[in-house]
Amino acid sequence: MNLEKVMDIKNFSFTYAGAEKPSLKKINLPVYEKKVTALIGPSGCGKSTLLRSLNRIHDLYPGNRYEGEILLKNQKTKEMENIFNYKKENELINLRQRVGMIFQKPTPFPMSIYDNIAYGLRLQGKKDKKELDERVEAALKGAALWDEVKERLKDDARGLSGGQQQRLCIARAIAVEPEVLLMDEPTSALDPISTVAIEELVTKLKDKVTIVIVTHNMQQASRISDFTAYMYLGELIEFGTTEQIFLNPKKKNTADYISGKFG
Amino acid sequence: MRLVINKIVLFLSTLAALMGLMFLFWILITLTLKGINALNIHIFTNDLVNNGLRNLLIGQFILAFLAVIIGVPIGMIAGIYLQEYSFDNKYAAFIRNLSDVMMSAPSIVIGTFIYAIVVMPFGHMSGWAGALALAVMMIPIIVRTTDDMLGLVPRELREAGIAIGAPKYKVIFDIILKAAKVGIMTGFLLAFARIIGETAPLLFTSGNNEYFTLDLNREFPSLTVAIYNLSTMPDKNLVDIAWAGAFLLTLFVLVINLLGRYIVKEKKR
Numbered sequence: 001m002n003l004e005k006v007m008d009i010k011n012f013s014f015t016y017a018g019a020e021k022p023s024l025k026k027i028n029l030p031v032y033e034k035k036v037t038a039l040i041g042p043s044g045c046g047k048s049t050l051l052r053s054l055n056r057i058h059d060l061y062p063g064n065r066y067e068g069e070i071l072l073k074n075q076k077t078k079e080m081e082n083i084f085n086y087k088k089e090n091e092l093i094n095l096r097q098r099v100g101m102i103f104q105k106p107t108p109f110p111m112s113i114y115d116n117i118a119y120g121l122r123l124q125g126k127k128d129k130k131e132l133d134e135r136v137e138a139a140l141k142g143a144a145l146w147d148e149v150k151e152r153l154k155d156d157a158r159g160l161s162g163g164q165q166q167r168l169c170i171a172r173a174i175a176v177e178p179e180v181l182l183m184d185e186p187t188s189a190l191d192p193i194s195t196v197a198i199e200e201l202v203t204k205l206k207d208k209v210t211i212v213i214v215t216h217n218m219q220q221a222s223r224i225s226d227f228t229a230y231m232y233l234g235e236l237i238e239f240g241t242t243e244q245i246f247l248n249p250k251k252k253n254t255a256d257y258i259s260g261k262f263g
Numbered sequence: 264m265r266l267v268i269n270k271i272v273l274f275l276s277t278l279a280a281l282m283g284l285m286f287l288f289w290i291l292i293t294l295t296l297k298g299i300n301a302l303n304i305h306i307f308t309n310d311l312v313n314n315g316l317r318n319l320l321i322g323q324f325i326l327a328f329l330a331v332i333i334g335v336p337i338g339m340i341a342g343i344y345l346q347e348y349s350f351d352n353k354y355a356a357f358i359r360n361l362s363d364v365m366m367s368a369p370s371i372v373i374g375t376f377i378y379a380i381v382v383m384p385f386g387h388m389s390g391w392a393g394a395l396a397l398a399v400m401m402i403p404i405i406v407r408t409t410d411d412m413l414g415l416v417p418r419e420l421r422e423a424g425i426a427i428g429a430p431k432y433k434v435i436f437d438i439i440l441k442a443a444k445v446g447i448m449t450g451f452l453l454a455f456a457r458i459i460g461e462t463a464p465l466l467f468t469s470g471n472n473e474y475f476t477l478d479l480n481r482e483f484p485s486l487t488v489a490i491y492n493l494s495t496m497p498d499k500n501l502v503d504i505a506w507a508g509a510f511l512l513t514l515f516v517l518v519i520n521l522l523g524r525y526i527v528k529e530k531k532r
Contacts, residue, residue: 055426057422057425057426060421060422060425060431061350062350089430093428093429093430094428096425096426096427096428097427097428100426100427101422101423101426103419103422103423103426104419105417105419107417107419107420107422107423109420109423109424109437109438109441109442110438110441110442110444111437111441119427119429119437120427120428120429123427123428123429123433124428169423172427173426173427176427176428
């Protein structure tokens with residue numbers, strides 16, 4: 001396998017505002033390009049906190065502290081840049097356009113289906129109607145939603161079903177062509193059929209984009225991911241190919257969690 | 264024994280409720296009867312100087328709309344600060360408490376305040392002073408509704424906006440305000456209903472004017488102050504005009520309140 005790192009987390013610790021002890025302790029984790037990396041572990045282990053550090057969404061709230069480095073490959077120079085060196089708002093905006101995010105609950109904006117997708121594109125300064133139309137269609141097709149909504153692009157996006165809303169959010173995120181897509185338990189609020197649709201989508205999307213997914217569902221991790229990181233109490237216990245983690249875990253703690261002894 | 268006490272309490276509370284309702288209907292019925300009797304087309308086409316209400320109705324609306332134009336932006340921006348930018352710091356708690364106190368401040372106090380800071384320095388009453396007094400009454404209501412309604416918008420929606428690469432101010436104006444639109448609009452309507460019927464803040468800020476005017480630098484006509492003045496007149500004709508004015512005002516406040524409630528209901532559905 002020819003593996004290129006697109007992100008690299010080095011000695012990373014994170015402390016929430018007002019907390020004394022860090023929620024993440026000295027995490028080291030590579031993220032390989034065009035692969036799906038799953039973060040698993042029991043509730044409160046810090047997997048969502050880690051995911052939310054990768055696009056610095058924690059910066060929305062004052063007082064959170066980062067230590068260590070998270071590197072992101074610059075697509076032009078092919079060099080790894082530390083995302084904590086970004087200080088200006090437009091650098092952070094740029095980071096978030098390169099590292100997109102999908103949330104646990106679907107988050108359609110209060111506007112039409114079309115405008116939901118076009119919103120991120122317009123933020124990038126695209127105004128040409130024809131180009132927008134094409135990009136919206138491509139994004140909706142990419143998220144396997146086009147056939148269901150092509151007749152009602154002007155309808156309010158909040159009228160879609162939960163599963164459709166989540167695919168709309170994925171379409172919105174991939175429309176701006178991110179390099180990495182972060183998914184925070186994207187199927188935990190959905191029914192089984194919608195879950196299958198999202199999982200198929202993830203597998204399809206990894207040709208184009210690197211995906212990091214947090215999941216509570218170990219079957220899901222084993223079905224869709226190439227690499228798995230197991231976390232426990234703010235520490236990374238074990239990282240490896242999904243096959244190795246699930247069939248041949250090296251640490252006892254990992255084996256216990258995978259076999260359902262706790263969690 | 265308990266059964267007896269239960270019956271007595273039930274009887275007393277029903278009686279109390281009936282008493283309250285009785286007075287309410289008494290007021291409404293008197294108002295409607297006397298008001299409708301005094302209503303005629305003459306009232307809508309003539310100014311107070313000719314025993315009509317035209318200049319008063321128009322004046323009242325101009326004052327109220329000016330108050331909205333002054334009060335809504337200030338109140339909304341303060342509400343946005345509280346919910347989106349303050350992160351519940353000590354100033355936020357102070358401003359919230361202050362708004363709550365201001366909301367229940369007696370309106371005559373606000374009138375006196377504007378008298379002291381606007382009317383006294385300029386040396387005369389004016390439409391501007393009246394509109395300002397109404398705006399001051401409105402601001403705390405707008406602050407709190409904006410604050411509360413924005414607070415109901417889920418945190419994920421803000422994060423989703425930021426995560427797509429939008430600057431924070433765009434997330435607030437394009438996404439969060441739209442999501443909270445219905446609630447905020449309802450707040451505006453209720454605040455408007457609150458100030459449209461106020462007399463005390465206008466009594467010695469905008470004063471009264473018998474003639475039609477659009478000049479806000481002069482004393483300005485308003486329905487509420489006119490009702491107050493006319494009702495104490497010895498002339499029966501003038502008192503009847505006051506009844507008609509009071510009826511129209513009540514009708515109007517009722518309609519706005521119903522509209523506000525209807526919107527809230529629609530939203531919940």
